[in-house]
Amino acid sequence: MTMRTATTREPQATDWLGLLEDLVNTDSAPDDHAGIDAVYGKLAPVVEQLGFTVKKLATDGGPDAMLARRHGSRGDARRVLMVGHVDTVFARGTAQARPFTIAGERAYGPGVADMKGGLVVILAALSRLDDAALAGLDITVLFNGDEESGSVFSRPVIEEAATGQDAALIFEAARPSGAIVSSRRGVARYRLDVTGRASHSGSNPQAGANALETLAHTIIGIQDAGRRIDGATVTAVLAEGGSRPNIVPAAASVHVDARFDDDRADQAVERELGKLTGEGPVEGTVTRLTRYAGRPAFGRPYTELARAYTDAGRELGVQIETVSAGGVSDANFTAALGVPTIDGLGPSGGRAHTDDEYIELATVQKRASVCAALLSRLSSAASPH
Ligand SMILES: [Zn+2]
Incomplete structure (x- = not known):
């Protein structure tokens, strides 16, 4: 098997397939800090063997991140950030119930596409770089453990690591077609809270101020706002209200x-939702808006970097398209800082977050080759610094 063959850069050849199996079989939900640490413990020796210095970074209340760095010897070395999240959406016990398996051309298991396959692509790509390429690259690899819960804790670490980089490469899975991701929409999460006044719905309903009734108007307003704004979708996704079957509701939220x-579209949404706040259509009710999470849009493709990647693929006989994706990733943070970013550099795969999640196994090594070819191109290009 070629992937088990030693090269000059690998005194002990890494068993990439074995590493993938081991990573997939290690559960690592964002709140499972021991699981996250266990994954770091499997990655660290591999990057260290490639000449990287590894350190853990504490976050403010979330799982640690792990940073690996290797400096090139050339004065004009290009700065490249590679990002992979080690967490999955699957709770502890999933891997035991549904471990890594191979069937035909595909590999299955929790997080195999999102994105443990991408972690292996990062390491396998680095292992393919020759001394000339390494001399011209300052490489930072950032692993984080809370992407699936919004990267709330690792965002400052990502943004600090991305600042001043010439390129950011994100290793979410490639689309099932093999396409990489050159832009992503942004996301914002809001909660609208309506407060009213409770009252007995039988003996004294007129003394109440029905928060649920105002919420109903508000939800229609939210959906209407979404239809008015170009370049955005706005969806009421979860609502609750009331407390008991015989009480006029004093509180409701969506x-x-x-x-x-x-x-621009982000601000338009916030403005339109803001118009639904204040005194409600039902007298005595008041609506408040809270924006509690979000990621900026990765709106504009960095075409030069995307083209360098697809050109590197073509040279290796791999035809790669670029697409815009609706979902978010850590690429949203690096791109919003103005750092040229491409995403979807992991293996081709699909059905993330389901029991049928898979990757095309052969694309792990193919994408590692393309990534290594891209890095070599970046290394030989003159640095703007
Ligand atoms: Zn992911």
Whole structure:
């Protein structure tokens, strides 16, 4: 098997397939800090063997991140950030119930596409770089453990690592077609809280102020706002209200998921939702808006970097398309800082977050080759610094 053959850069050849199996079989939900650490423990020796210095970074309340760095010897070395999240959406016990398996051309298991396959692509790509390529690259690899819960804790670490980089490469899975991701919509999450006044719904309903009735108007307003704004979708996704069957509801709330192409559309959504706040249509009710999570849009493709990647693929006989994706990733953060970013550099795969999640196994090594070829191109290009 070629992937088990030693090269000059690998005194002990890494068993990439074995590493993938081991990673998939290690559960690592974002709140499972021991699981996250266990994955770091499997990655660290491999990057260290490639000449990287590894350190853990604490986050403010979330799982640690892990940073690996290797400096090139050339003065004009290009700075490249590679990002992979080690967490999955699957709770502890999933891997035991549904471990890594191979059937035909595909590999299955929790997180195999999202994105443990991508972690292996990062390491396998680095292992393919020759001394000339390494001399011209300052490489930072950032692993984080809370992407699936919004990267709330690792965002500052990602943004710090991305600052001043010439390129950011994100290793979410390639699309089932093999396409990489050159832009992503942004996301914002809001909650609208309505407060009213409780009252007995039988003996004294007129003394109440029905928060649920105002919420009903508000939800229609939210959906209407979404239809008015270009470049955005706005969806009321989760609502609750009332307390008992015989009480006029004093409180009600709705969560809103907004997706947008750019900052302008993001601001338009916030403005429109803001118009639904204040005194409600039902006298005595008041609505408040809270924006509690989000990621900026990765709106504009960095075409030069995307083309360098697809050209590197073509040279290796791999035809790669670029697409825009609706979902978010850590690429949203690096791209929004103005760092040229491409995403979807992991193996081709699909059905993430389901029991049928898979990757095309052969694309692990193919994508590692393309990534190594891209890095070699970046290394030989003159640095703007
Ligand atoms: Zn992911």
